Amino acid sequence: MPKSSARTSSVRRSRARRFGESAYGVVLVARTGLMGLLALLLLVAGVWTSWNTARYAMLVGGEERGTLTVSACAGERCSGRFVPLEGDGRVRAGVSVARAVAPEVGERVEVVVKPGSADAVRTGAAGVLHAWVPFAGSLLLAALVVAGGMRLRRTAWVMGLVGAVLLAAAFAAM
Known part of the structure; x- marks a missing residue:
């Protein structure tokens, strides 16, 4: 009786090849993990930097709120006279705000003065x-x-579009 050739179709690979395939898988996982950590680090740094100013612009509970009349601009800052909205603060002559958020000289803008300084942050949507x-x-x-290192193209497109929309909205609000 002839031997049956009912052998499965799997082919046994050599030990070196199996090790190479495993090592390549480890490298892929490590690359994806490192790129994920880098993307997370970038996002955390962006939030950290933004929150430094955003907390004053968004949460204006205990700070000095008022209007700043821009009188002069030099370098990166514009300065002017600060008049508080409520009776809590005092009128100040040398309060400054970032030039990027300041209107033209002579115009007024609503601001919050950072505690213990003469620096102001613009409030409102802008x-x-x-x-x-x-x-x-x-x-x-x-x-x-995310697109290049992690190969998550759709996620990257969404992140990029959200970032671009936020930049465009900030530009349009000014």
Whole structure:
């Protein structure tokens, strides 16, 4: 009786080849993990940087709120006279705000004065959007890392579009 050739179709690979395939899988997982950590680091840095200003623009509970009349701009800052909205604060002559959020000389803008300083942060939609610009930039950078390093193209497109929309909204609000 002839031997039956009912052997399965699996082919046994050599030990070196199996090790090479395993090592390649480990490298792929390590690359994806490292790129994920890099993207997370970029996003955390963006939120950290944005929150430094955004907390004053968004949460104006205990700070000095008022209007700033822009009188002069030099370098990165514009300064002017601060008049508080409520009776809590005092009128100040040398309060400054970032030039990017300041209107033309002679115009007024609503601001919050940072505690213990003469620096002000713009409030309202324009101030909040401007405060989150670093996060928008980190979204754009992280989208490149997610697309290139992690091969998650749809996720990267969403991240990039959210970052671009946030940047465009901040630009339009100014």
